[in-house]
Amino acid sequence: MAAGGPSASVRAVVTAGGLEDRLARREARIAVLGLGYVGIPVAVSLAAAGFDVVGIDTDDTRVATLAAGKLPLATREPGLDALLAAALASGRFGPTTSAAALAGRDVVIVAVDTPIDAHRRPDTAQLAAACRAILDGAGDAQAVVVESTLAPGTMRRVVRPILAERRPMPLLIHCPERVRPGRLLRNLRGMSRLIGVEVPAAGPVGVGLYGTIVDAELVVTDWETAELIKVAENTTRDIQIALANQLAVAADHAGVDFRRVRDQINALWRSEPLVLEPGAGVGGHCLPKDPWLLASVLPPDATTDLIRAARAVNDRMPTHVARIVDRMCAGLGIGTASARVVVLGLTYDANSDDQRNAPGPRIVAALASRGAEVVAHDPFVGPGALSDAVQGSDVAVVVIPHRAYLEADWAALGASMRHPAVIDCRRALEGDALRSLGFSYRALGVAALR
Numbered sequence: 001m002a003a004g005g006p007s008a009s010v011r012a013v014v015t016a017g018g019l020e021d022r023l024a025r026r027e028a029r030i031a032v033l034g035l036g037y038v039g040i041p042v043a044v045s046l047a048a049a050g051f052d053v054v055g056i057d058t059d060d061t062r063v064a065t066l067a068a069g070k071l072p073l074a075t076r077e078p079g080l081d082a083l084l085a086a087a088l089a090s091g092r093f094g095p096t097t098s099a100a101a102l103a104g105r106d107v108v109i110v111a112v113d114t115p116i117d118a119h120r121r122p123d124t125a126q127l128a129a130a131c132r133a134i135l136d137g138a139g140d141a142q143a144v145v146v147e148s149t150l151a152p153g154t155m156r157r158v159v160r161p162i163l164a165e166r167r168p169m170p171l172l173i174h175c176p177e178r179v180r181p182g183r184l185l186r187n188l189r190g191m192s193r194l195i196g197v198e199v200p201a202a203g204p205v206g207v208g209l210y211g212t213i214v215d216a217e218l219v220v221t222d223w224e225t226a227e228l229i230k231v232a233e234n235t236t237r238d239i240q241i242a243l244a245n246q247l248a249v250a251a252d253h254a255g256v257d258f259r260r261v262r263d264q265i266n267a268l269w270r271s272e273p274l275v276l277e278p279g280a281g282v283g284g285h286c287l288p289k290d291p292w293l294l295a296s297v298l299p300p301d302a303t304t305d306l307i308r309a310a311r312a313v314n315d316r317m318p319t320h321v322a323r324i325v326d327r328m329c330a331g332l333g334i335g336t337a338s339a340r341v342v343v344l345g346l347t348y349d350a351n352s353d354d355q356r357n358a359p360g361p362r363i364v365a366a367l368a369s370r371g372a373e374v375v376a377h378d379p380f381v382g383p384g385a386l387s388d389a390v391q392g393s394d395v396a397v398v399v400i401p402h403r404a405y406l407e408a409d410w411a412a413l414g415a416s417m418r419h420p421a422v423i424d425c426r427r428a429l430e431g432d433a434l435r436s437l438g439f440s441y442r443a444l445g446v447a448a449l450r
């Protein structure tokens with residue numbers, strides 16, 4: 001169902017409650033529970049749209065940082081500092097650790113973490129705690145919106161039973177977040193959103209709320225469809241990257257250049273590349289987790305092979321990189337155990353300081369277990385010059401193609417190494433240029449094991 005004007009009958013029901021009109025007049029008072037990558041941009045965007053917003057988080061350092069006008073986020077977020085400053089200055093946004101601030105709020109948006117546990121099953125403890133806090137403290141809330149990513153069935157099994165204790169039960173909406181660290185505001189404004197509802201009256205409320213901050217389609221659907229679409233998006237990407245990784249590993253063993261393979265396949269589907277880029281592993285907060293949320297909805301006898309295989313392929317990429325190091329060291333006439341290897345890039349993505357599930361530390365561990373002397377470097381993680389980290393090493397492994405690595409003076413770095421050798425996990429450096437500087441160069445996916 002596309003967004004747009006609600007039908008006359010739906011409108012009649014909603015205006016009876018008045019929330020839709022209060023949203024249109026920016027009079028609805030809003031609380032955002034959970035001030036992280038998702039909650040912060042939503043809270044300050046709603047304040048910028050004219051709403052009175054309180055942000056609630058249990059972490060007092062996070063709240064103090066925000067109150068001081070700083071972002072407690074690891075990534076650089078264009079435009080978000082300015083929006084936070086404006087929101088604080090306008091008096092329309094205030095962060096607090098006090099759940100008492102839920103009192104008098106018409107709408108509560110839940111943006112807490114929904115991780116997986118040690119058995120890769122959904123861990124809904126924070127979500128359930130947020131719902132209980134709303135039940136206890138938000139007596140006036142007419143609508144509760146869950147932005148956290150959910151395993152299908154979670155709205156019905158976890159959220160609804162808790163909030164159904166309130167009479168009348170608030171309208172419950174699932175509007176899964178679609179923001180990517182590093183472009184939180186751009187995504188929040190520009191990505192279409194799902195408005196998952198149980199009762200029709202909730203549709204116009206969700207559209208009325210998100211229509212004030214989202215400049216893209218708002219698609220009203222049911223809870224389970226919204227839940228499944230969100231986890232399926234990230235599972236699709238995980239599986240696509242796994243295919244690229246599997247092909248790159250095959251290319252490394254077979255002595256083939258992966259990019260030739262990719263280019264030929266993608267030429268058949270010109271509008272949308274079918275094969276993505278391989279890398280040292282899939283990190284970040286969402287892709288390593290969301291496929292398990294999807295798998296959790298399947299019964300024990302159902303096959304989840306595809307999801308599991310994709311996760312396994314992506315999880316094994318750091319081991320593949322360690323094998324390339326072995327191969328490089330053999331070519332240099334040294335054993336990995338006696339090599340000094342510098343691992344460049346400890347975050348999960350380029351030019352980001354987000355370290356969640358990053359492959360770099362796993363490569364460090366794999367090399368250390370082989371007995372290598374390992375030095376790790378990342379300009380976004382700690383101090384220490386690149387030149388100092390690289391000096392005296394036998395092999396430099398570029399795990400994450402940060403700009404600092406692409407723009408480095410490789411001639412000088414090579415001159416300071418015991419052996420000038422580079423392994424390029426994202427194929428981001430100029431291989432031929434490095435070779436002409438005297439480097440041994442191997443790139444993941446380019447016959448790297450031959």
Ligand code: SAJ
Nearest residue numbers: 178179180233234237276277278279282283284286287348
């Ligand atoms: N990666 C590759 N090869 C590629 C693309 C990515 O190896 O061709 C690696 C990256 O290096 C990184 C990992 O995959 O380690 C994940 O990066 P990403 O850019 O694919 O995804 P995230 O985690 O930053 O954001 C995803 C996005 N989902 C989709 O693209 C379907 C984003 O839109 C979601 O909002 C976000 O998850 C979320 O919060 O769910």
